Amino acid sequence: MTIHDKTTTALSRRSILKAGAGLAIGAYIARGGKAFAQAPAAPAYNIAPNTFVLIKPDNTVTVLCKGIEFGQGQWTGMATLVAEELDADWSQMRADHAPSNPALYKNLAFGVQGTGGSSAVANSYVQMRQVGAAARQLLVAAAAESWKLPAGEITVENGVIRHASGKEGRFGEFADQAMRMPVPTDPKLKDPSTFKLIGSEGIVKRLDSVEKTNGKALFTLDIHEPDMLTVVIARSPKFGGTVKSFDATAAKAIAGVVDVKQVPTGVAVYAKGFWPAKTGRDALKIVWDDSKAETRGSEQLLNEFRTLSKTAGKVVKAEGDFDGSMAKGGRVVEVEYVFPYLAHAAMEPLNGYIKWEGDTAYARYGCQFPTPDHAEIAKTLGIGMDKVKLDVILAGGSFGRRAQQTTHVARELAEVAKAMGPGKPIKLVWTREDDMRGGYYRPYSIHRMRGAVRDGKIEAWSDTIVGQSIMKGTAFEAMTFKDGLDSTAYEGSNEIPYEVANFKMDMHQVEVGVPVLWWRSVGHTHTGYAVEAFVDELLEAAGKDPVEGRLELMAKKPRHAGVLKAVAELADWKNAKVPEGRARGVAVVESFNTFVAQVVELSMTEDGPKVHKVWCAVDCGVAVNPDIIRAQMEGGIGFGLGHILYAEQKLDAGVPVAGNFDSYRSLRINEMPEIEVVIVKSTEKPSGVGEPGVPPLGPAVANAMAKLGLGRPRQLPIVPGASA
Numbered sequence: 001m002t003i004h005d006k007t008t009t010a011l012s013r014r015s016i017l018k019a020g021a022g023l024a025i026g027a028y029i030a031r032g033g034k035a036f037a038q039a040p041a042a043p044a045y046n047i048a049p050n051t052f053v054l055i056k057p058d059n060t061v062t063v064l065c066k067g068i069e070f071g072q073g074q075w076t077g078m079a080t081l082v083a084e085e086l087d088a089d090w091s092q093m094r095a096d097h098a099p100s101n102p103a104l105y106k107n108l109a110f111g112v113q114g115t116g117g118s119s120a121v122a123n124s125y126v127q128m129r130q131v132g133a134a135a136r137q138l139l140v141a142a143a144a145e146s147w148k149l150p151a152g153e154i155t156v157e158n159g160v161i162r163h164a165s166g167k168e169g170r171f172g173e174f175a176d177q178a179m180r181m182p183v184p185t186d187p188k189l190k191d192p193s194t195f196k197l198i199g200s201e202g203i204v205k206r207l208d209s210v211e212k213t214n215g216k217a218l219f220t221l222d223i224h225e226p227d228m229l230t231v232v233i234a235r236s237p238k239f240g241g242t243v244k245s246f247d248a249t250a251a252k253a254i255a256g257v258v259d260v261k262q263v264p265t266g267v268a269v270y271a272k273g274f275w276p277a278k279t280g281r282d283a284l285k286i287v288w289d290d291s292k293a294e295t296r297g298s299e300q301l302l303n304e305f306r307t308l309s310k311t312a313g314k315v316v317k318a319e320g321d322f323d324g325s326m327a328k329g330g331r332v333v334e335v336e337y338v339f340p341y342l343a344h345a346a347m348e349p350l351n352g353y354i355k356w357e358g359d360t361a362y363a364r365y366g367c368q369f370p371t372p373d374h375a376e377i378a379k380t381l382g383i384g385m386d387k388v389k390l391d392v393i394l395a396g397g398s399f400g401r402r403a404q405q406t407t408h409v410a411r412e413l414a415e416v417a418k419a420m421g422p423g424k425p426i427k428l429v430w431t432r433e434d435d436m437r438g439g440y441y442r443p444y445s446i447h448r449m450r451g452a453v454r455d456g457k458i459e460a461w462s463d464t465i466v467g468q469s470i471m472k473g474t475a476f477e478a479m480t481f482k483d484g485l486d487s488t489a490y491e492g493s494n495e496i497p498y499e500v501a502n503f504k505m506d507m508h509q510v511e512v513g514v515p516v517l518w519w520r521s522v523g524h525t526h527t528g529y530a531v532e533a534f535v536d537e538l539l540e541a542a543g544k545d546p547v548e549g550r551l552e553l554m555a556k557k558p559r560h561a562g563v564l565k566a567v568a569e570l571a572d573w574k575n576a577k578v579p580e581g582r583a584r585g586v587a588v589v590e591s592f593n594t595f596v597a598q599v600v601e602l603s604m605t606e607d608g609p610k611v612h613k614v615w616c617a618v619d620c621g622v623a624v625n626p627d628i629i630r631a632q633m634e635g636g637i638g639f640g641l642g643h644i645l646y647a648e649q650k651l652d653a654g655v656p657v658a659g660n661f662d663s664y665r666s667l668r669i670n671e672m673p674e675i676e677v678v679i680v681k682s683t684e685k686p687s688g689v690g691e692p693g694v695p696p697l698g699p700a701v702a703n704a705m706a707k708l709g710l711g712r713p714r715q716l717p718i719v720p721g722a723s724a
Contacts, residue, residue, distance in 0.1 A: 066105035067115035085132030100370035100390035112371035118688020133187035294513025320502035330454030348396025366395025368402035373410035380414035400518035442519035492527035528695030566617035585703030636693020642667030646722035663724035
């Protein structure tokens with residue numbers, strides 16, 4: 001497959017799909033090439049091969065992925081599903097992003113086109129297998145017609161179509177002919193026992209690795225079009241601040257600066273390159289209006305949240321008689337866990353490319369939620385969605401940051417184009433400092449937990465949460481709000497995996513002027529810590545082993561118990577001789593229908609905890625790509641460990657403090673622990689792995705610290721002051 005060279009602007013990844021003959025199993029063919037003459041009868045979701053796959057005469061098979069690839073392995077996962085049913089050879093397989101088109105490419109979990117919630121494989125498993133099976137059936141039918149032989153006598157293996165008579169051919173030879181045939185509506189899928197690629201080890205290699213290694217992979221920052229202007233925006237240092245007045249005289253005097261415009265989010269500097277744009281922005285003189293800005297600092301928020309947590313919130317779930325049980329006495333445990341704002345800190349900051357022609361627009365960037373972004377660009381520019389073309393390209397990470405519920409980046413991209421006027425290609429760039437201080441953090445939150453232990457048994461459990469809503473006031477509110485509360489703020493706390501007769505979970509949903517967003521594992525990033533640290537506290541009070549005590553309470557949770565048993569066996573929990581000065585902790589969390597248990601071994605140094613090894617067991621249903629599953633667990637562990645130990649975005653009178661990695665501490669390569677992962681075999685439907693590796697890590701570290709006699713950290717990060 002031809003790859004877009006960074007120095008070439010005439011050829012795009014999409015134009016490949018319009019060039020040459022072949023089985024046009026790609027939606028872009030309809031723009032200038034050939035497409036199937038008829039669509040299949042509509043099943044519960046779209047399985048039309050002409051939407052998802054392109055087979056070229058050179059025998060390559062390109063899968064158009066409806067979700068974005070930003071490091072989680074989605075390209076490889078989708079291609080694996082298609083290749084398995086197509087009986088392709090893996091060396092044939094390629095992948096690319098589908099364009100923005102929710103009618104064709106919606107995420108079946110959301111109803112719109114978008115990536116998130118570790119849903120990529122989960123929502124596509126059957127659909128993409130059926131796409132591959134339909135394409136295979138078409139190719140066999142084409143070969144049968146060409147050879148004048150019964151289709152039932154033709155086989156396909158490793159990309160070769162054969163008949164016992166000795167006739168054989170490859171996909172590319174029959175692509176044109178297959179394209180003209182009726183599309184099957186209910187193609188037969190393989191029995192999982194016959195899978196060759198799904199679940200295989202070492203055969204399926206990642207499709208995006210080579211180009212990311214050799215520099216051919218195209219990211220938004222790589223886009224350079226003739227006459228393109230680079231734009232950076234001066235935004236208020238405080239959330240909610242607006243421009244009162246500004247003087248751009250000095251900025252306009254800088255060589256390369258073309259213009260300066262006020263836009264809704266601040267003052268935009270347009271220049272012939274990034275450096276003059278940034279230098280021009282530095283020269284601006286702006287007076288900000290902070291009359292509606294958030295001015296509280298971290299300490300003030302902590303005090304307010306803490307006070308509120310000592311009062312009853314709105315009850316989310318109540319079972320038994322918590323208050324009555326607590327009144328009976330026993331060993332009462334009360335703890336508070338404090339979780340700071342966290343930035344996403346993806347390697348590639350936010351950015352986007354757009355060219356507005358007045359009546360049409362073309363945008364291209366690492367877009368995580370194309371449908372709302374597409375609509376926002378059209379609305380801002382005052383044109384129909386059919387007049388906007390939005391192409392998705394690779395992105396250097398996200399962890400939730402590119403999936404804005406407010407579509408603020410898409411709106412800002414359209415606004416800077418609108419302010420300049422039609423005809424100018426524009427690249428909007430957020431610097432690292434813009435990205436880090438621009439908000440949309442993991443919400444600040446507190447859990448106040450109380451429990452009672454009597455006669456070696458946990459009799460009562462309560463959890464009062466104080467936190468912000470991610471969804472309130474956005475188009476996504478209806479998806480997650482239940483009885484006036486945002487369920488993503490408490491998910492995992494209301495449905496604990498432990499049988500406790502007297503249970504209560506309530507919440508205070510508060511308003512803070514700091515914008516917040518999904519952060520890798522969403523609510524589970526703090527609820528997982530609170531639940532798993534607290535159950536350890538209670539089991540310790542009950543005199544129970546952390547693993548055996550959990551298992552006693554998991555009679556109705558076989559998959560939780562399964563990963564816990566698996567990780568205990570992997571780490572030899574019962575019999576291992578832990579070196580002197582080290583201790584182990586355990587945690588198990590279900591998130592996004594995936595079950596993960598982890599055991600951590602650590603010691604204490606003068607710089608804080610040193611995690612030597614992490615054992616991890618994961619049950620994600622059918623394991624489509626074991627190598628990617630392990631990689632995602634390893635990545636989640638490293639991501640989670642750095643944040644749980646060091647990361648924090650403090651506010652000083654409303655101003656975010658950390659601006660770059662010198663002040664927002666991340667895990668360093670020498671601090672990465674040894675990791676061993678076991679994938680629990682399962683016949684359950686596949687679930688996601690992009691996020692579930694994160695939540696158990698923090699509480700496992702906390703529980704190991706308690707075992708070492710250091711106490712469980714009540715306020716994160718564990719190493720205070722590591723981030724400025």
